[in-house]
Structures are given as structure tokens and as C-alpha cells.
Amino acid sequence: MDFRFDIITDYMPFFLQGLKVTLGVSLAGVLAGLVLGLFIALGKMSTNRWVRLPFNIYINIFRGTPLLVQLLIIHFGIVPLFMSPSNPVISLVIGLSLNAAAYIAEIFRAGIQSIDKGQMEAARSLGMTRVQAMKLVILPQAFKRVIPPLGNEFIVLLKESSLGSVLAAPELMYWGRAAAGQYIRVWEPYLTVALIYLVLTLSLTYLMNYVERRLSTDDKR
């Protein structure tokens, strides 16, 4: 079998451009997902069941349906209501954020509920409101515990951003498919793309491990 490195070198500028989009979209998705996810987690833990209900529905819908379906509905159904023509990168960011928020909300909720309930009681017994107790006592402790599962979620999100290629969002996978189509070749473009994803996820894994180690040594002060 001949392996045509020239395809890879020809397409390298596009792959690098796609890499930038992949990173940008993933980062935006993570940040929006974190904020939204925390909000949903707190909503889902409300003491009022009617307040909890919409948050539960949200989480169930976004975790219970395929991301690809969500992206198609958002890109071809919802975003066109607000802009035309609809921009695939924007649709991708919205879809990834909304989807990640559902998973991140569950990560936050588990983290918050893993904190001993004596912490909340001690804070409340000192006269703090529920919000103060959350902000000053519970969340700072919960954040450390959610770092590992959040790391996993970031890696998942980075890989799932490749679904943007279906919407023709010019991210890494999109350019992989373009090269494959243009040269009618499988191995060169897809292997290259896979390798770039692998480097990204391994770097993220390494980074998360580093952060975790730092936090656990901090604990032993």
C-alpha cells in the first residue's frame, strides 16, 4: 500500500485551521456548559418540587437523546428562527453547551451532595442563609471533588465537537472529510485527524492529572 504524505502536507493548513475551530468551539462549550450546568444543578436541588421539575426535564431530554439529533434540530430548526442563514459554528457551540450543561449539572449535583450535611448545618447554625452557606462553605469544597469528572466531560466534549462536520462547521473533522472526499482516500486524512484528536485528549488528560495532584497536595497543608 502506498501512503501519500503529500495529501497530508497539502491539507495541513486546513487541518490547523480546523484545529483552531475545534479548540475554540470546545472551550466556548465548556465555559457556557459550566455556568449553565451550575445553575441547573442548583435549580434541581431546590426544596420546591415545582422549581425542580423544569430542570429535571431539561437534564432528561439532553442526556436522553443523541447529541447528533440535538445538533440537527438546533441548526436546521431553532437557529434559523433567529438568524438566516444559520451559522454552523454558532449552532455547534449552542448544541455542545446545552448538552454539556446537562451532564455538568449532574456532576455538580453529585459533588455538592457528597459534602457532609453537617457542613450545611454548621453554616446555617451560624446564621448564614442557604445561599451564603452554598457560596462560602459547600461550593468551594464541592469544586475540588468535581474536577476529575469535569475533566472527563471536557474530553468527551472535545471529541463530540467532531459532529460539527455534519453541520459543515469548519472544524477539524470537517476538513478530514473534505480531504477524504477530494482525494477519495481513507487512511491519510482520517488517521491524521485521529492523531490530532489523540494528542489533544492526551494533553487534556495530563493537564487534569496535574491539577488533581496539585489540589490533593494542597489538602494536606
Next chain:
Amino acid sequence: MISVKNLKKSFGDNEVLKDISLDVSPQEVVVVIGPSGSGKSTFIRCLNMLETIDSGHVIIDGKDLTDKKTNINEVRTDVGMVFQHFNLFPHKTILENITLAPINVRGVKKAEAEEKARVLLAKVGLAEKASAYPDSLSGGQKQRVAIARALAMEPKVMLFDEPTSALDPEMVGEVLEVMKQLAKDGMTMIVVTHEMGFAREVGDRVIFMDNGYVVEQNEPKALFDAPQHERTKAFLSKVL
């Protein structure tokens, strides 16, 4: 100072407090004893609404906790609570544990709160631990910090729920010593404990609870030496 009237409380079908009434005067030290499951913790937790009250009234310093208009957070700043398992904030230093609520709830300035915290720490004998973290302290030290933390809010009443039960025996004394000093300084205290020596020495009154009722109450000496009820006798014969 504290007035409890016909307090009732159930968990589901399990009626844990069945009509409790009790008055505590300022500077009084009331010790609550009774067998496991008799409702002592539930009772003391009702006094700062860590448990909801089903019926009856709890009036603290003139404020009725069951009145919807009462701001419960405000009442809680007047009622210090010390827990069996300390519940210190592990992500904060000892000093921060003590200043957190005064700064954020009372609005005290940081420098002022810290100065006061150091005075309290010295009082419980832990001045040198200000910048340590809770994990590096022994159980007895943690509980003394927890007492200082509660005192920093300048409460009018202190509640203790088995403050020495989670401690190794050799650390019980140092915590009881701090509590004794507190009583001497005139703090109004309600103490759930199995430390009968403490009850006898420091208590103004001992309450014996069983099965959701206050069965008997009296001055320590009278209650320990001449219990009136069969159940009190049976309980005391086991613990004394």
C-alpha cells in the same frame, strides 16, 4: 431566655417529640440526658430550627421561631450550636473558620473579626493554631475551635449536642473544661451529654428524656441521688 411550649415533632409516622415544655432562664445550664433514640438531638435541633417544628412554640429571647414573620437567620446568630462531629470547615484555616460568619453574616470588619477570633482562640487554649487547617488538629482541639467559632457570633444561648461523644477519652477533659469556664462566665447553655460528672458539677438542672417525653427534671444532686421515676432509675443504674 428560652421557652418551649407543647413542642411536637414527627419523622413520618415516628413521633419523636411528644409534647415537650421547658423554660430556661438566663445564665442557666440545663443538661439533657436519656437513652439513645429518646429524641435529645431532635429536641436541641428544634431550638434553632435545624429541624422543622410540627406544632407548639419555641420562643428564644422573645422571638417565636414558629412565627412566620420571625427571621430564622437572625435568631440563629443568637443561638450557638456545637455538634458531636465538630463540622469545622475543612477548606478554611482555624482563624477563617471563626471569622467567616462574623464577617459575612454580622458584617464585622475583617481586622476586627480576626482580633476577636484570636482572643477566643487564646481562651480555648489554641492561640498558636490560628493558621492551621482543621485536618491537622486532634478531636479535642477541633471541638474547642468549634466552640470558639460559635462564640464569635456572640450568642445569647449555646446548644451542645454530645460535644464529647466522638472524642478519645483523654481529650474529653479539655473540652469539658472549656464548657465549664463558659458556664462560669454566665452563658446560658443546653447540653446533651453522657458525661454525668459534668452534669453533676456544672448543671443547674438535669432533664431526663425518654421516648419523646421529659420524664423527670430536677437539680443534679436530687435527680442523680433520688430519682423519682422507674425509667429514670433504670437509665441511671446503667450509666452511673
